[in-house]
Amino acid sequence: MAGGNPKIDLIKRVPLFASISKSELAEVASIADEIDLPKGKVLIQQGDTGREFFILIEGTADVVRDERHVAELGPGDFFGEIALISKVPRNATITTTSPVRALVITDRAFRALLDHSPTIQIGVLLALAERIAPTAL
Numbered sequence: 440m441a442g443g444n445p446k447i448d449l450i451k452r453v454p455l456f457a458s459i460s461k462s463e464l465a466e467v468a469s470i471a472d473e474i475d476l477p478k479g480k481v482l483i484q485q486g487d488t489g490r491e492f493f494i495l496i497e498g499t500a501d502v503v504r505d506e507r508h509v510a511e512l513g514p515g516d517f518f519g520e521i522a523l524i525s526k527v528p529r530n531a532t533i534t535t536t537s538p539v540r541a542l543v544i545t546d547r548a549f550r551a552l553l554d555h556s557p558t559i560q561i562g563v564l565l566a567l568a569e570r571i572a573p574t575a576l
Contacts, residue, residue: 446471446542449494455520457569459562466556470548476539482518485532489522491545498539504531511536523549524563 446468450456456467473496476482482493482500494517502510502518509531512518518533523546553560 444468445496446473449496449515449517449542452515453494453517453520454569455523455563455566458565459559463556463559463562466552466559467544467549470552471542471544474541474543476535476541478535478537478539480535480539482533482535482541483529483531485530486528488526489519489529489546491543492519492523492549493517493533494542496540496542498535498537498541500533500535500539502531502533522546524567 444465447461447464450467450471451461451464456464459467471494476498483489485504495512495514497514500512500516501508502512512533519529521527522529523544553563
């Protein structure tokens, strides 16, 4: 997308942020840090409590659940968004398989943003409701 903010373009693809406006996406992007990580770095460990959310910009990572390889991630893929709103344990281990550049948002920064912006809170709640609606009775 020519002229767009690359952080915003990546973040708007995340279902958790599907119901928020472009200006609110910019607020979320403002708390996202860009980091570089080496090959072989464990980004999240199955069973641990999550504290951050990742979007891959460049590079690849493997997803392992219960010692079985279940997926390969690449640029544009994201994981850990539930850690921004819940303390549930991670359901998989994700390890880089190449050098990686990623956006990372910590739960602490995200909660501070939600405290500051009720409209983002509402957007996140709407996205969560839509996500769980098909499974609700």
